[in-house]
Amino acid sequence: MKKTEKNLPVWDLTPLYADPEAWQRDFDRIRGKTAEFAAFRGTLGQSPAQLRKAIESSLELDRLVEKVYVYSHLTLDQDTSVDSSRARHGKLQALLAELSPQEAFFVPELLKIPEAQMQKFLKSKLLAPYRRYLKEILEEKPHVLSEPEEKLLGAFSNLLHLPGEFFEALNDTDLDFGFVRDEKGKRQPVTHGTYRVLMESSSRELRKRTFHKLYRAYRQFRNTFAAALDGTVRRHTVSATVRHHTCALEAALSADRVPESVYRNLIASVHEKLPAFHDYLELRRRILKLDALDMYDIYNPLLPGCRKSYTFGQAAELVRNAVAPLGREYGQILEKAFEQHWIDAPERKGKRSGAYSSGCFDSFPYVLMTFKGNLNDVFTLAHELGHSMHTYFSNHTQPYVYADYKIFVAEVASTTNEILLFEHLLENSSDPRFRAYLFGHMADEIRGTIYRQTMFAEFELFMHETVEKGLPLTAELLSEKYRELNQLYHGPRISPDPDIALEWARIPHFHYNFYVYKYATGMSAALKLAQNIRSGDPALREAYLGFLKAGSSKDVLDIMKDAGVDLSTPEPVCAALDRFGEIVKSLRAELKL
Numbered sequence: 001m002k003k004t005e006k007n008l009p010v011w012d013l014t015p016l017y018a019d020p021e022a023w024q025r026d027f028d029r030i031r032g033k034t035a036e037f038a039a040f041r042g043t044l045g046q047s048p049a050q051l052r053k054a055i056e057s058s059l060e061l062d063r064l065v066e067k068v069y070v071y072s073h074l075t076l077d078q079d080t081s082v083d084s085s086r087a088r089h090g091k092l093q094a095l096l097a098e099l100s101p102q103e104a105f106f107v108p109e110l111l112k113i114p115e116a117q118m119q120k121f122l123k124s125k126l127l128a129p130y131r132r133y134l135k136e137i138l139e140e141k142p143h144v145l146s147e148p149e150e151k152l153l154g155a156f157s158n159l160l161h162l163p164g165e166f167f168e169a170l171n172d173t174d175l176d177f178g179f180v181r182d183e184k185g186k187r188q189p190v191t192h193g194t195y196r197v198l199m200e201s202s203s204r205e206l207r208k209r210t211f212h213k214l215y216r217a218y219r220q221f222r223n224t225f226a227a228a229l230d231g232t233v234r235r236h237t238v239s240a241t242v243r244h245h246t247c248a249l250e251a252a253l254s255a256d257r258v259p260e261s262v263y264r265n266l267i268a269s270v271h272e273k274l275p276a277f278h279d280y281l282e283l284r285r286r287i288l289k290l291d292a293l294d295m296y297d298i299y300n301p302l303l304p305g306c307r308k309s310y311t312f313g314q315a316a317e318l319v320r321n322a323v324a325p326l327g328r329e330y331g332q333i334l335e336k337a338f339e340q341h342w343i344d345a346p347e348r349k350g351k352r353s354g355a356y357s358s359g360c361f362d363s364f365p366y367v368l369m370t371f372k373g374n375l376n377d378v379f380t381l382a383h384e385l386g387h388s389m390h391t392y393f394s395n396h397t398q399p400y401v402y403a404d405y406k407i408f409v410a411e412v413a414s415t416t417n418e419i420l421l422f423e424h425l426l427e428n429s430s431d432p433r434f435r436a437y438l439f440g441h442m443a444d445e446i447r448g449t450i451y452r453q454t455m456f457a458e459f460e461l462f463m464h465e466t467v468e469k470g471l472p473l474t475a476e477l478l479s480e481k482y483r484e485l486n487q488l489y490h491g492p493r494i495s496p497d498p499d500i501a502l503e504w505a506r507i508p509h510f511h512y513n514f515y516v517y518k519y520a521t522g523m524s525a526a527l528k529l530a531q532n533i534r535s536g537d538p539a540l541r542e543a544y545l546g547f548l549k550a551g552s553s554k555d556v557l558d559i560m561k562d563a564g565v566d567l568s569t570p571e572p573v574c575a576a577l578d579r580f581g582e583i584v585k586s587l588r589a590e591l592k593l
């Protein structure tokens, strides 16, 4: 494949597999490797040596599957219209679905090994490299039921996902928002995809019409949306109870060994710093020259778009300079991203939209994005390379078993890079319009990631606690609480359109399980870490690099603490929102408002 298209880099997948035939050879090994692993069934408790062999067989299989999978999805995403890529991916998914029951014996059999025997095993030198891995599995033991009980639950497990599937079918397929007429009288369909774009319009009338159009559809089906959400929340609370957790929140957070206090501290800290958010909204109202701000005045650009345009080479140079405070080692590895062709940047028909960093233990950490040359694309490049560098460092420091980092920390390195870029651009510009644009951009990022996601987190907690009290989640109750929270977060100066009370109906994340708070803690950590890195203190820089190299070798809160952010205290979130307050102040100063 050509390494560039129109001066934009194209990724090189040949180090992963030289050609599809090489991929096929590995694909053909999966069945045999699965059988090899499945042969350990019934033998795990024999001896530490036998258990170690079984673990290594399992990891070897995982590692092979990941490599085969990554090539398959990367080739598909670069051009989804290629039949052979679609066929390859479909074939792999079918094989994995067919083989997965053969691997299912492992965890239940491990948990059945008697306690005293397992303790002896854990002390064995042979199992030392896998002690953490085993302990994580064994921690589930108090939450695993007897075999007939698990079998019974297993029989119902598909049904438990139905509320979420109802939501998706209704929200993504059946719901018809109709259309609005734009400023020129042209019919514009309202869809999930166009809603965002229409809400960014400079025409307030159009934004208002779009907003009402969207929520009219949600109002019509509000009871169905409420029933689906009630079902999802009930699923979380019932499974927390039957699995002997104290509540749904504790059950969800225990997967990351995060105590409930982190979640509750986040909400309390954000409450404390709401005045800074209200200040921002007041400034937004003044910049937009409105008498009063409504909920459809929040997503349109604060300032006219930044018209600066960048070549890919200039963008790469900006990222290089922005991350220079991370030191030589980081800089040298970053160069590999360009020299070894990790990045696929051209716009291409059939290419998957959006941007991501993806790879495995045996591949480069590839980046897919569409680079059109605007400032947002430079931020995207910095962000995705942040993920890739995190992956690279963890893969090259940790053994395979601990290389993968957890979602709790996944957005920290990427966001840190974005903040470093923001600070670097600020430092090198004296143009008040550009500086104002940058402050506005960062203020909006923090608003969306810390304030908004924490409001969601608080709503999620309310829903679960309501169900845990034995009360049903009706459309009325959900709307009333959502209206109240929205008012609390956005402040007394905003008198929002009553339709916002229905926003709960359209948020897919409410069907996840206490997930969104990680966005808020992640960005808070990133703001602190970027500040540490830019302080020039080599110890703080090394601490950050330690985080990048840690993979999942420690608990997430310990990894963050060693990096320089103690998320078990309210301090990082409060400091992040103090920084938000400063950014809003700087924005006001640049605009002389």
Ligand SMILES: [Zn+2]
Binding pocket: 383, 387, 411, 414
């Ligand atoms: Zn990301």
